[in-house]
Amino acid sequence: MANRLKNFPPGPLDQYRKAASFDWKKMKVFLDSEDLIEFEQDAFDEIKKNRLYNELYTESLPFDEIRRRTVQRMYSLKDNYNLSYEASYSDLKRPYIQLFAHFTLDPSAAIKYSIGFGMFLSTIKTLGTERHTHYLADIVDGKILGCFCLTEIGHGTNTKIKPILFEFFWNIRHLIKCNLTREILIFFFFFLGKTATHGVVYAQLITPDGVNHGLHTFVVKLRDPETLIPYAGLTIGDMGEKIGLNGIDNGFLMFHNYRIPRADLLNRTGDVTEDGQYITPFKDPNKRHGTSLGALSAGRVTIISVGNIYLIKALTVAIRYAAVRRQFGPNDDEEIPILEYPVHQHRILPYLAVVYAHRIFANYLYEIYNQFIIDQFLNNKSALSADLGVELHGVSSAGKCVTGWLARDGIQECREACGGHGYLKVAGLGDLKNDHDANNTYEGENHVLIQQTTNWLLKFWPSVVKGERVSSPMGSINFLSNAKQILNQKSTVNTLPQLLQPTVILDIYKWLTCYHLKSTFSRIEHLEKNGKSPFWSRNDSQVFYGKQLSITYMQHFILQAVYNKINSAQDRQIREVLTKLFLLYGVWNLDKHLPYLYRGEYVISGKFSELVQEAIVKLCADLKNDAVSLIDTFAPPDFVLNSVLGHSDGHVYRHLQSAFFHSPESLSRPKWWKEAVNWKDNIKSKL
Ligand SMILES: Cc1cc2nc3c(=O)[nH]c(=O)nc-3n(C[C@H](O)[C@H](O)[C@H](O)COP(=O)(O)OP(=O)(O)OC[C@H]3O[C@@H](n4cnc5c(N)ncnc54)[C@H](O)[C@@H]3O)c2cc1C
Numbered sequence: 308m309a310n311r312l313k314n315f316p317p318g319p320l321d322q323y324r325k326a327a328s329f330d331w332k333k334m335k336v337f338l339d340s341e342d343l344i345e346f347e348q349d350a351f352d353e354i355k356k357n358r359l360y361n362e363l364y365t366e367s368l369p370f371d372e373i374r375r376r377t378v379q380r381m382y383s384l385k386d387n388y389n390l391s392y393e394a395s396y397s398d399l400k401r402p403y404i405q406l407f408a409h410f411t412l413d414p415s416a417a418i419k420y421s422i423g424f425g426m427f428l429s430t431i432k433t434l435g436t437e438r439h440t441h442y443l444a445d446i447v448d449g450k451i452l453g454c455f456c457l458t459e460i461g462h463g464t465n466t467k468i469k470p471i472l473f474e475f476f477w478n479i480r481h482l483i484k485c486n487l488t489r490e491i492l493i494f495f496f497f498f499l500g501k502t503a504t505h506g507v508v509y510a511q512l513i514t515p516d517g518v519n520h521g522l523h524t525f526v527v528k529l530r531d532p533e534t535l536i537p538y539a540g541l542t543i544g545d546m547g548e549k550i551g552l553n554g555i556d557n558g559f560l561m562f563h564n565y566r567i568p569r570a571d572l573l574n575r576t577g578d579v580t581e582d583g584q585y586i587t588p589f590k591d592p593n594k595r596h597g598t599s600l601g602a603l604s605a606g607r608v609t610i611i612s613v614g615n616i617y618l619i620k621a622l623t624v625a626i627r628y629a630a631v632r633r634q635f636g637p638n639d640d641e642e643i644p645i646l647e648y649p650v651h652q653h654r655i656l657p658y659l660a661v662v663y664a665h666r667i668f669a670n671y672l673y674e675i676y677n678q679f680i681i682d683q684f685l686n687n688k689s690a691l692s693a694d695l696g697v698e699l700h701g702v703s704s705a706g707k708c709v710t711g712w713l714a715r716d717g718i719q720e721c722r723e724a725c726g727g728h729g730y731l732k733v734a735g736l737g738d739l740k741n742d743h744d745a746n747n748t749y750e751g752e753n754h755v756l757i758q759q760t761t762n763w764l765l766k767f768w769p770s771v772v773k774g775e776r777v778s779s780p781m782g783s784i785n786f787l788s789n790a791k792q793i794l795n796q797k798s799t800v801n802t803l804p805q806l807l808q809p810t811v812i813l814d815i816y817k818w819l820t821c822y823h824l825k826s827t828f829s830r831i832e833h834l835e836k837n838g839k840s841p842f843w844s845r846n847d848s849q850v851f852y853g854k855q856l857s858i859t860y861m862q863h864f865i866l867q868a869v870y871n872k873i874n875s876a877q878d879r880q881i882r883e884v885l886t887k888l889f890l891l892y893g894v895w896n897l898d899k900h901l902p903y904l905y906r907g908e909y910v911i912s913g914k915f916s917e918l919v920q921e922a923i924v925k926l927c928a929d930l931k932n933d934a935v936s937l938i939d940t941f942a943p944p945d946f947v948l949n950s951v952l953g954h955s956d957g958h959v960y961r962h963l964q965s966a967f968f969h970s971p972e973s974l975s976r977p978k979w980w981k982e983a984v985n986w987k988d989n990i991k992s993k994l
Pocket residue numbers: 454455456457458462463464465494495496497549552557745748749750751752753754755
């Protein structure tokens with residue numbers, strides 16, 4: 308079984324590996340399947356042979372060099388490790404595994420590759436028609452590279468305001484980009500700065516009769532693919548250095564009456580005839596909107612996985628380090644691993660529950676999303692596909708926020724959990740922090756994005772009050788049909804064993820979601836009745852209301868996905884350890900929801916909060932001996948993890964020493980040593 312999975316080299320981590328209650332190889336097979344493990348191992352073996360991935364950098368490279376290497380790696384990913392569409396879709400989990408491999412390797416190159424070729428191609432395939440097939444061939448050949456242009460400098464998140472600033476007018480054969488009052492500056496697009504040849508531009512479509520048909524998608528030619536020189540009528544520039552992801556050339560763009568051909572409107576959901584009439588196959592504009600929303604969820608669905616990949620890397624480093632690093636012991640001549648301290652367990656082990664829950668959930672969502680996209684390609688639309696598009700939008704919006712915020716907090720905790728060594732560049736944690744940071748901003752700033760889910764959920768409450776059944780294709784909201792009964796329930800938990808039942812935890816999250824839905828809806832209604840405008844009533848119902856609603860809805864759906872997965876496990880040991888992780892995810896997050904359980908009188912006795920906290924501490928202690936093997940299951944190979952603290956052999960000090968000696972300047976005297984010695988003369992000469 309899983310012959311390709313090698314045992315880890317012997318070393319200081321053995322103590323914990325031997326103490327594990329389950330077999331990590333069986334866990335990996337259960338989560339991914341033998342076939343996918345083969346596929347992943349092949350990908351890593353191939354990559355390892357590539358010299359582009361075999362260099363260890365102990366210091367930051369010059370800015371332009373980072374860019375150059377990222378482009379090399381992007382083309383290398385495309386050329387060597389690219390799944391054909393047929394292969395990708397013969398098993399819908401394969402693209403997920405491939406994504407995992409690419410993002411663990413080099414986030415900048417993976418983003419350039421997956422957006423510039425993958426998302427560019429899938430957007431044209433999903434929203435375009437046969438008149439756009441020539442683009443597909445050029446993307447597959449690597450002749451063109453696409454970026455996505457939505458953010459406008461004055462109104463990033465607020466895409467609705469775009470009609471004023473960013474209009475397309477219809478002119479028989481051409482769409483003319485027409486600036487009404489000033490030149491239009493749109494900005495911050497991935498790889499627009501130096502390398503994109505095309506942009507997928509999102510803009511409101513206005514026909515000559517002045518009717519605005521809403522957001523549509525256009526392919527705009529930006530640079531000559533042979534020379535990379537921008538076309539006349541465009542000003543394109545680079546935005547310079549960022550906090551992270553510096554392999555990517557974010558850029559800005561200005562139009563000066565730039566024309567694009569009519570054919571470059573991606574016209575699957577709406578088109579304009581030669582005489583300027585708008586036509587759409589959708590009678591109901593909401594269905595057109597639903598389908599487009601689904602197609603636009605790709606970035607968010609991917610980011611849910613990507614944030615988790617970064618957290619897995621950070622946690623691999625922090626857990627292996629915690630198992631090796633020794634500090635104060637019960638007596639003066641004995642030191643114990645810092646993983647033994649309950650404080651340390653409480654800091655990092657809940658994130659182990661997070662990476663398992665989010666990995667299982669992300670895998671599930673990715674598969675559903677890929678099937679949705681295939682159905683769009685094949686025009687295989689069921690009656691439910693528009694509803695699925697809307698649900699995917701709701702789930703991916705809150706999903707990106709909940710998982711992204713936890714990844715951010717988890718990576719930071721891992722950095723601090725490794726003390727001073729964690730602050731070294733060669734620990735690898737700083738880059739993870741900075742690269743993940745942007746996930747919470749692009750593809751929808753999280754605090755704005757989460758309101759999308761809240762607004763969607765609020766729409767169901769009037770039906771629930773009327774006693775109507777509500778349901779959705781993925782079933783994430785189905786329990787709301789029973790909201791009235793759920794809200795009448797009170798906690799009957801009095802002991803730890805009563806609390807530590809998966810169904811009890813799921814019931815609590817159901818109650819919380821119903822409670823927040825009812826409270827948020829009532830608050831908006833109350834504010835409106837008291838004279839507040841709908842705009843301010845919504846705004847004044849986010850903090851402690853709408854935001855909590857989307858968070859608990861999402862956590863319930865994540866827990867439900869994990870619970871379903873656990874129920875399919877045959878191996879008792881795997882089921883038991885996964886159940887502990889499920890419970891830890893549940894109670895650790897519940898600790899932050901306690902005020903609402905008391906406010907809504909779901910629980911009355913103070914004992915309940917005590918039990919929640921007791922459960923967290925107990926589960927962390929119970930998982931302590933499994934922690935190394937649990938992270939071994941997901942850990943990328945050492946050459947990919949590229950961290951002196953997280954090496955699978957656990958020889959932290961040996962690797963640290965070797966990194967110090969490897970650093971080119973570490974043993975030499977600085978070239979400017981005379982300036983330091985003669986500092987007085989030197990400072991005076993500058994005055
Ligand atoms: C690395 C990187 C790459 C990017 N790549 C692309 C790309 O390829 N294509 C593209 O189109 N864009 C891209 N972007 C832009 C990105 O999508 C936007 O930055 C993002 O949508 C947020 O918009 P904004 O910057 O205008 O922030 P704003 O919307 O101005 O937000 C600023 C702050 O105000 C808050 N805020 C705004 N509105 C509300 C509200 N209603 N309620 C509560 N709080 C609110 C936000 O939460 C945020 O904290 C990229 C950004 C980054 C950082």
